[in-house]
Amino acid sequence: MSLITANEALEIILKSSETFRVEEVNFLKSNGRILKEDIVADRDFPPFNRVSMDGIAISSEAFNNGQRKFKIEGIQPAGSEQLTMQNPLNCIEAMTGAILPNNTDAVIQYELLTIEDGFATINLEAVKELQNVHLKGLDRKQGAILIPKNTLISAAEIGVFATVGKSTVMVARQPKVMVISTGNELVGVSETPEDYQIRRSNVFTLVSLLEKINIKAETAHITDDKDKLLSKINSFLNDFDVLLFSGAVSKGKFDFIPEVLDELGVKKLFHKVKQRPGKPFWFGKKGNKTIFAFPGNPVSTFASCLKYFYPWYYKSIGINFENKNKAILAEDYFFKPGLTYFLQVKITKEEGEILATPITGRGSADLVNLVDSDAFLELPDDRTNFTKGEVFPLITYR
Amino acid sequence: MSLITANEALEIILKSSETFRVEEVNFLKSNGRILKEDIVADRDFPPFNRVSMDGIAISSEAFNNGQRKFKIEGIQPAGSEQLTMQNPLNCIEAMTGAILPNNTDAVIQYELLTIEDGFATINLEAVKELQNVHLKGLDRKQGAILIPKNTLISAAEIGVFATVGKSTVMVARQPKVMVISTGNELVGVSETPEDYQIRRSNVFTLVSLLEKINIKAETAHITDDKDKLLSKINSFLNDFDVLLFSGAVSKGKFDFIPEVLDELGVKKLFHKVKQRPGKPFWFGKKGNKTIFAFPGNPVSTFASCLKYFYPWYYKSIGINFENKNKAILAEDYFFKPGLTYFLQVKITKEEGEILATPITGRGSADLVNLVDSDAFLELPDDRTNFTKGEVFPLITYR
Numbered sequence: 071m072s073l074i075t076a077n078e079a080l081e082i083i084l085k086s087s088e089t090f091r092v093e094e095v096n097f098l099k100s101n102g103r104i105l106k107e108d109i110v111a112d113r114d115f116p117p118f119n120r121v122s123m124d125g126i127a128i129s130s131e132a133f134n135n136g137q138r139k140f141k142i143e144g145i146q147p148a149g150s151e152q153l154t155m156q157n158p159l160n161c162i163e164a165m166t167g168a169i170l171p172n173n174t175d176a177v178i179q180y181e182l183l184t185i186e187d188g189f190a191t192i193n194l195e196a197v198k199e200l201q202n203v204h205l206k207g208l209d210r211k212q213g214a215i216l217i218p219k220n221t222l223i224s225a226a227e228i229g230v231f232a233t234v235g236k237s238t239v240m241v242a243r244q245p246k247v248m249v250i251s252t253g254n255e256l257v258g259v260s261e262t263p264e265d266y267q268i269r270r271s272n273v274f275t276l277v278s279l280l281e282k283i284n285i286k287a288e289t290a291h292i293t294d295d296k297d298k299l300l301s302k303i304n305s306f307l308n309d310f311d312v313l314l315f316s317g318a319v320s321k322g323k324f325d326f327i328p329e330v331l332d333e334l335g336v337k338k339l340f341h342k343v344k345q346r347p348g349k350p351f352w353f354g355k356k357g358n359k360t361i362f363a364f365p366g367n368p369v370s371t372f373a374s375c376l377k378y379f380y381p382w383y384y385k386s387i388g389i390n391f392e393n394k395n396k397a398i399l400a401e402d403y404f405f406k407p408g409l410t411y412f413l414q415v416k417i418t419k420e421e422g423e424i425l426a427t428p429i430t431g432r433g434s435a436d437l438v439n440l441v442d443s444d445a446f447l448e449l450p451d452d453r454t455n456f457t458k459g460e461v462f463p464l465i466t467y468r
Numbered sequence: 469m470s471l472i473t474a475n476e477a478l479e480i481i482l483k484s485s486e487t488f489r490v491e492e493v494n495f496l497k498s499n500g501r502i503l504k505e506d507i508v509a510d511r512d513f514p515p516f517n518r519v520s521m522d523g524i525a526i527s528s529e530a531f532n533n534g535q536r537k538f539k540i541e542g543i544q545p546a547g548s549e550q551l552t553m554q555n556p557l558n559c560i561e562a563m564t565g566a567i568l569p570n571n572t573d574a575v576i577q578y579e580l581l582t583i584e585d586g587f588a589t590i591n592l593e594a595v596k597e598l599q600n601v602h603l604k605g606l607d608r609k610q611g612a613i614l615i616p617k618n619t620l621i622s623a624a625e626i627g628v629f630a631t632v633g634k635s636t637v638m639v640a641r642q643p644k645v646m647v648i649s650t651g652n653e654l655v656g657v658s659e660t661p662e663d664y665q666i667r668r669s670n671v672f673t674l675v676s677l678l679e680k681i682n683i684k685a686e687t688a689h690i691t692d693d694k695d696k697l698l699s700k701i702n703s704f705l706n707d708f709d710v711l712l713f714s715g716a717v718s719k720g721k722f723d724f725i726p727e728v729l730d731e732l733g734v735k736k737l738f739h740k741v742k743q744r745p746g747k748p749f750w751f752g753k754k755g756n757k758t759i760f761a762f763p764g765n766p767v768s769t770f771a772s773c774l775k776y777f778y779p780w781y782y783k784s785i786g787i788n789f790e791n792k793n794k795a796i797l798a799e800d801y802f803f804k805p806g807l808t809y810f811l812q813v814k815i816t817k818e819e820g821e822i823l824a825t826p827i828t829g830r831g832s833a834d835l836v837n838l839v840d841s842d843a844f845l846e847l848p849d850d851r852t853n854f855t856k857g858e859v860f861p862l863i864t865y866r
Contacts, residue, residue, distance in 0.1 A: 097657070101676050115836065118663055122833065124720040147692070147722055149652030152664055165720040167653050167764070169664040180719045209830045209837075216836050224866050225676035226838035229766060232669035233835055237658045254547030255565050259495070260635045265516055266550055266567040271630035278499050278623035294545070321578045322522040322563040324545055366565070368627060398820040422796040422859045424820050432607045435520065437631055438513065438614050439607075440624035461820045468622050 073344040075451060076377070076410035079351070082339050083378050087385040088311065088358055090243045097231040100223045102284040103241035104387045109217040109227075112234045114207035119170040121146070123202040125183060126161040126190045127174035133197040140190050146171045161190055170203050177202035220388040242387035245311040247287040249276045250303070252318040252327065253366060254294050271437060272316040272371045279375050279467070283383060287314075294324040304334055307359055314379065317366025320350040327363050328352055336361055344451055345410040347434035348374045367434035373412045373446050376465045397426035397447055397464040403456040405449060412446040414439055417466065426464060444468045471742040473849060474775070474808035477751070480737050481776050485783040486709065486756050488641045495629040498621045500682040501639035502785045507615040507625075510632045512605035517568040519544070521600040523581060524588045525553070525562040525572035531595040538588050544569045559588055568601055575600035618786040640785035643709040645685040647674045648701070650716040650725065651764060652692050669835060670714040670769045677773050677865070681781060685712075692722040702732050705757055712777065715764025718748040725761050726750050734759055742849055743808040745832035746772045765832035771810045771844050774863045795824035795845055795862040801854040803847060810844040812837055815864065824862060842866045 074082075092106040121127065128140055140161035146153050148167035155162050155173040162171045170177070176197050184191045210216060216230050223241070231239055256270045257263045273289045280287045288310075292302050306313055318327040319341070328341060336356040343351050347370035352363035360382070364374040384391035397417065405411045415426035426447045431439025445466040449456055456462070472480075490504040519525065526538055538559035544551050546565035553560050553571040560569045568575070574595050582589045608614060614628050621639070629637055654668045655661045671687045678685045686708075690700050704711055716725040717739070726739060734754040741749050745768035750761035758780070762772040782789035795815065803809045813824035824845045829837025843864040847854055854860070 098672060098675065101679055116833065117661070117666065120833070122831070124718055124723070145721060147652060148720075149654070149665055149692075151662070163721065165722060166718060167651060167666075167715075204830070204833055209834045217839055221839075222866075225673045225680070226770070226835075226865065228676045229669040229673035229770070229835050230839055232657045232672045233667050235657055235660070235667055253565065254545060256547070259630045259633055262633070263515070264549070267547055268515065268565075269631050269633055271627040274496060274630045275623045275627035277496065278626045281499055282623070294547075320522055320564060322546075323543060323561065324563060325522070372624070372627070394817050396817065396820045419792050419794065419822075422794045422822050424817075424822065432602070433520070435514065435518070435602055436607045437624075437627050441615050441619075441628055464820075467624065468620075 073342045074340050076343055076345045076448070079340055079343045079353070080378060080381060083353060083382050084385050086339065086355055086360060087382055088245070088360065090245060090311070090386060092240045093243045094238045095241055097228060097236055097239050100231070100239050100241055101225070101228060103223050104389060105217060105221045105223055105227065106219055106240040106242055106388070108215045108219050109230060109234060109236060109239070111210045111212050111214045111216055113212045115210040116204050116206060116208070119206050120204040121164045121166055121168045121170055121177050121202065122204045123177055123179040124166050125164065125177050125179040125202070127155070127164040127171050127177050128161045128197070129155070129158045129174055130176040130197050130199045130201070132159050133176070133192065138192050140192070142188050142190055175199050175203070222389065244285050245383065245386065246309070247280060247285055247312045247314060248306045248310040249273045249287045249289045249314045249316070250306065251291045251316050252294060252299070256291065272366065272368055275368065275372055276314055276316065276375055279372070283380065285383070294318065294326065296326050296330060299326055299330045300333060303330060307334060307336070307356060311359060313359070313361045314375070315361070315363040316371045319352045319363045319365055331361060331363070344408070345412065346407065347412060349409070351378070368437035369414070369431075369434040369440060372440055372467070373465070376446065376467055377412065393463055393465065395464040395466060396461050397424040397445070399447065399456055399458055399460050399462060400425045400427040402458050403428055403449070404454060405456065406454045408451055410451045411449040412465070413449055414443040415445050415447045416442070417444045424464065471740045472738050474741055474743045474846070477738055477741045477749070478776060478779060481751060481780050482783050484737065484753055484758060485780055486643070486758065488643060488709070488784060490638045491641045492636045493639055495626060495634055495637050498629070498637050498639055499623070499626060501621050502787060503615060503619045503621055503625065503637060504617055504640055504786070505638040506613045506617050507628060507632060507634060507637070509608045509610050509612045509614055511610045513608040514602050514604055514606065517604050518602040519562045519564055519566045519568055519575050519600065520602045521575055521577040522564050523562065523575050523577040523600065524559040525569050525575050526559045526595070527553070527556045527572055528574040528595050528597045528599070530557050531574070531590065536590050538590070540586050540588055573597050573601070620787065642683050643781065643784065644707070645678060645683055645710045645712060646704045646708040647671045647685045647687045647712045647714070648704070649687070649689045649714050650692060650697070654689065670764065670766055673766065673770055674712055674714065674773055677770070681778065683781070692716065692724065694724050694728060697724055697728045698731060701728060705732060705734070705754060709757060711757070711759045712773070713759070713761040714769045717750045717761045717763055729759060729761070743810065744805060745810060747807070749776070766835035767812070767829070767832040767838060770838055770865070771863070774844065774865055775810065791861055791863065793862040793864060794859050795822040795843070797845065797854055797856055797858050797860060798823045798825040800856050801826055801847070802852060803854065804852045806849055808849045809847040810863070811847055812841040813843050813845045814840070815842045822862065
């Protein structure tokens with residue numbers, strides 16, 4: 071059987087992306103979401119000729135005519151209506167953030183002044199017109215697009231939303247995701263397992279990985295019983311946009327997921343990928359519902375979510391995702407099987423370079439090894455020797 | 469006046485870190501928090517001799533005595549009590565994740581078998597003892613520390629919490645932070661400003677920057693009225709661990725913050741730093757309360773929070789913070805003033821290298837420039853020429 075490669079699998083997944091609707095959220099709740107409208111300057115930036123140093127506002131003409139001592143006519147605080155200087159030979163004290171008073175065109179900061187008896191003397195050789203004045207519209211003009219649609223929102227964008235008065239913004243709706251574990255060997259976190267049992271963990275790592283991209287997923291556990299699987303998965307297919315499975319996709323007698331999904335009318339787009347970990351990965355669609363059935367080993371589930379679900383999500387919400395993260399292999403490495411290998415690595419940053427040191431654990435069941443490493447280095451399937459200093463794609467999770 | 473340098477300021481701030489108490493949270497709510505207990509293996513990992521491929525379990529001795537065809541005596545599913553093989557010349561079908569049956573010591577995967585009429589024939593030349601068996605305790609021994617105290621929790625750690633049955637974990641309590649804007653020029657996000665007014669934005673960028681490190685901050689606005697400032701700040705000093713101010717720390721007539729804090733018994737540790745932006749930065753302590761009074765220009769507030777508050781926070785919750793992020797300057801740059809310069813840059817990653825391209829905006833009031841860039845490159849204060857290819861510390865915010 072010729073399996074598809076990891077990149078062929080990714081291509082199929084990206085072609086199966088969905089378009090979600092948009093929703094309006096409070097601007098302060100939009101951190102980490104994808105903006106779905108252009109944010110436009112509601113007025114010029116700055117909106118007025120803005121004083122940018124605390125000091126005095128003068129007419130530069132007076133200064134350039136030789137005058138150095140100016141009578142203080144008033145104070146222009148930030149947030150007050152614009153004053154008009156009555157006498158062009160006077161000055162007005164003006165504060166950072168204030169509107170520049172009428173009949174003045176330059177600001178001299180306090181550091182360069184001597185103030186005595188209501189007069190300010192300027193200790194400076196030259197004054198330029200508009201000195202220490204942040205000119206109306208200099209940064210951006212009214213109507214300019216400040217933030218384009220499809221931007222990933224961070225603190226910087228939230229500041230701009232506030233500035234232009236966008237107390238709510240349109241963002242991509244998040245997909246509704248159900249994370250499902252199967253397997254009779256699994257017990258709850260608060261239970262004490264029998265000798266032959268272990269606790270559920272993959273659904274929680276998946277939930278945490280989704281939380282990182284602001285998806286609040288739900289979780290369910292179904293025992294290895296075909297009828298139960300059929301009825302529960304059928305109802306999840308109705309209620310959710312995406313189902314993520316962990317386990318029951320390999321050759322085991324109780325690996326019912328592929329046949330159950332088939333019976334429920336989910337179209338298989340591929341099963342099994344030339345990769346380690348995560349070879350038995352199954353992927354399919356039913357209408358606009360998307361089903362990722364990851365292998366059940368902890369490292370397989372973890373790596374598959376990062377390699378496949380994340381890009382699918384980004385594409386679906388409107389980001390042209392391309393993983394440009396790469397790292398430099400810090401030691402020689404040998405891997406023979408002819409599969410794409412997601413090598414667990416610890417990242418160090420040195421002088422602007424990203425170095426990846428292999429942290430070889432005990433295989434895909436070794437969950438703890440994920441704690442000791444930071445990322446996966448994606449080694450291609452067409453080679454066996456990987457040399458220190460070579461650069462490979464990097465998938466980080468911290 | 470000789471100002472302190474940016475790194476002297478940071479040193480003073482780090483020396484002023486606090487120790488917060490710990491709190492117990494549900495393990496699923498611990499993402500992004502700092503672990504305050506060692507997480508210990510509650511039993512061996514794996515907890516039993518675990519079958520790692522779907523197939524048949526046999527006695528390798530029988531195989532090595534020349535036998536190739538084995539009668540199937542039963543099935544050992546994952547999650548079932550351990551079976552005992554009655555006849556050492558038989559085999560038991562065994563599923564991934566199952567406990568290895570008694571009297572068997574090797575597993576042969578289905579891919580290498582022919583199964584017919586209740587017999588499995590092995591198409592393989594050699595079988596090793598413990599083949600496809602993940603040995604009890606091989607990954608980690610009971611009692612081993614799986615995750616040490618003071619680890620920043622991510623999805624990988626949450627998976628381990630689940631596995632060892634830690635449904636709640638002890639984490640560092642987050643500081644209670646109040647973010648305060650001052651300035652009569654500021655109006656609310658939903659209001660329409662007069663010509664000489666602007667909307668509040670810095671408090672919201674600060675709240676978003678804190679949200680990134682899982683601190684839910686509160687916000688307040690106080691007008692430039694000394695009595696109001698005194699009474700409100702006094703009450704905030706009682707109720708919060710940290711106050712973050714934006715504005716009113718420079719030389720303006722209404723820059724009351726330093727004197728108000730002084731009157732309230734806050735000890736100034738420094739005022740003004742040899743840096744751009746953010747020169748008028750004021751920092752002080754009152755008992756175990758910590759006060760960061762950042763300059764009010766948007767870029768100053770933003771950069772100062774990243775450069776100073778983040779490290780203070782990390783130190784306070786128990787992480788030995790050292791910014792090892794560096795980037796390679798992608799173009800020559802010139803900066804004369806003899807201050808540490810937080811140059812706004814756009815990051816690109818190429819072949820494992822982090823490149824920083826300057827995005828020079830219109831100065832510290834140009835909030836929109838934060839949208840166009842990703843990070844600050846910290847250029848030292850003792851030089852004016854910075855050459856393409858040189859490496860400098862990087863402070864990222866995306």
